[in-house]
Amino acid sequence: MNVLLMLALATGMAAPRYQPAPENLEARRWFQDAKFGMFIHWGVYSVLGDGEWVMNNRKMTIAEYEKLAERFHPTEFDPAEWVALAKEAGMKYITITSKHHDGFAMWGTRQSKWNILDATPYKKDVLQLLAQECRRQGIKLFFYYSHLDWHHPDYYPRGRTGHASGRPDHGDWNRYLDYVDNQLRELLTGYGPVAGIWFDGLWDKPDADWRLEKTYRLIHALQPAALIGNNHHRRPFEGEDFQMFEKDLPGQNTTGFRAETAVSELPLETCDTINRSWGYNANDKRFKTTRELIQYLVRAAGYNANFLLNVGPMPNGKIQPEFVERLKEMGAWLRRYGESIYGTRGGPIPPRPWGVTTQKPGFVYVHVLDWPDEALAIPKIPGVRTAKLLASGEPLRITEIPGGMVLHLPASRPDPADTVVALEVAR
Ligand code: H79
Numbered sequence: 113m114n115v116l117l118m119l120a121l122a123t124g125m126a127a128p129r130y131q132p133a134p135e136n137l138e139a140r141r142w143f144q145d146a147k148f149g150m151f152i153h154w155g156v157y158s159v160l161g162d163g164e165w166v167m168n169n170r171k172m173t174i175a176e177y178e179k180l181a182e183r184f185h186p187t188e189f190d191p192a193e194w195v196a197l198a199k200e201a202g203m204k205y206i207t208i209t210s211k212h213h214d215g216f217a218m219w220g221t222r223q224s225k226w227n228i229l230d231a232t233p234y235k236k237d238v239l240q241l242l243a244q245e246c247r248r249q250g251i252k253l254f255f256y257y258s259h260l261d262w263h264h265p266d267y268y269p270r271g272r273t274g275h276a277s278g279r280p281d282h283g284d285w286n287r288y289l290d291y292v293d294n295q296l297r298e299l300l301t302g303y304g305p306v307a308g309i310w311f312d313g314l315w316d317k318p319d320a321d322w323r324l325e326k327t328y329r330l331i332h333a334l335q336p337a338a339l340i341g342n343n344h345h346r347r348p349f350e351g352e353d354f355q356m357f358e359k360d361l362p363g364q365n366t367t368g369f370r371a372e373t374a375v376s377e378l379p380l381e382t383c384d385t386i387n388r389s390w391g392y393n394a395n396d397k398r399f400k401t402t403r404e405l406i407q408y409l410v411r412a413a414g415y416n417a418n419f420l421l422n423v424g425p426m427p428n429g430k431i432q433p434e435f436v437e438r439l440k441e442m443g444a445w446l447r448r449y450g451e452s453i454y455g456t457r458g459g460p461i462p463p464r465p466w467g468v469t470t471q472k473p474g475f476v477y478v479h480v481l482d483w484p485d486e487a488l489a490i491p492k493i494p495g496v497r498t499a500k501l502l503a504s505g506e507p508l509r510i511t512e513i514p515g516g517m518v519l520h521l522p523a524s525r526p527d528p529a530d531t532v533v534a535l536e537v538a539r
Pocket of ligand 1: 312
């Protein structure tokens with residue numbers, strides 16, 4: 113414990129607050145400008161093609177589940193192809209599962225044999241391969257890390273899930289937390305610059321002492337620019353650098369997962385799936401349309417949040433064609449309309465049923481997602497000089513009305529997903 117902290121505890125003063133390093137603040141700005149990332153759920157569960165919760169859902173024991181590792185042999189995995197796809201989709205970063213709830217490490221951890229080098233015939237460190245390729249192609253890399261662990265014997269007392277694994281009813285919780293910290297130290301020292309750590313699973317034991325302060329201090333000491341986020345479903349804890357909302361826009365709780373809906377001042381991120389599954393699911397054909405995915409990205413930007421869009425690669429290492437097709441279409445859209453997304457923040461008009469606004473110095477972008485009429489009345493945006501359709505540059509008429517203004521939209525819209533109106537405004 114440091115002297116300030118001891119003093120604070122002894123005197124009843126407020127404990128010294130986390131002060132993000134300058135490079136951390138810089139990374140937060142980069143993150144907010146980046147807007148769009150690729151989430152990757154890949155692990156030994158992918159072999160069964162039934163999602164990443166299959167161990168828990170099918171009540172598999174550890175012995176049964178470990179057999180999956182012997183079948184994990186992704187001979188078609190080409191990290192260059194994945195990274196190129198992310199770039200073509202307009203994504204600026206990748207967040208990949210280093211360890212999901214099944215405890216399996218997708219890198220050559222030295223903390224246990226339950227990892228891709230020691231337990232699979234593939235025997236390659238996919239995180240290392242991906243990290244190298246991301247550096248080569250200029251994409252940042254985050255590691256998802258599950259605090260929850262259905263495999264580790266010291267994950268005890270057990271939480272809400274993982275009860276059928278057949279582990280003995282004892283274990284040393286602090287030893288488990290040491291294991292977590294040791295694994296994180298490996299990830300933050302052996303894989304070059306890590307853009308951040310995306311924690312998940314804490315909700316399995318919401319009242320346990322997770323020693324987060326120690327873990328967060330370790331991460332920030334090893335890589336001050338690495339951004340910490342934690343999907344604990346509550347308002348951010350001390351030491352966190354961004355706030356995430358799973359399958360929800362900031363402040364919403366349509367999933368019912370959240371214990372708190374408060375939206376913080378930190379950079380925000382929402383994540384979602386293309387079908388309904390995170391890990392590869394061979395039977396899940398309920399794909400969102402490209403239009404829906406574009407609208408989700410745009411809405412997220414209007415809520416001042418990033419969109420982390422998931423793919424669950426197949427056990428052979430390929431990303432299924434339905435995902436590839438949609439990602440490429442999103443990339444084509446972003447090449448046309450990217451200036452209204454990248455580098456923006458949530459706009460002056462809060463999100464509306466018809467759409468959202470984004471802004472950057474000198475510009476406000478009105479994203480009309482769902483409005484059948486040619487006249488759209490909106491609150492007054494001060495200092496508007498010109499208005500045009502971003503698609504064509506065609507000037508657009510605006511009339512002032514009491515209490516607001518009317519945008520006169522063309523009857524036939526240039527884009528089925530989003531009519532983007534660019535307003536040049538006084539700085
Ligand atoms: O990695 C993906 C999912 O596997 C993981 N997060 C994403 C990014 C995830 N795990 N669970 N969930 C998402 C849903 C959470 C459900 C919860 Fe509950 C409802 C947590 C707390 C209440 C049911 C009861 C599941 C755990 C306890």
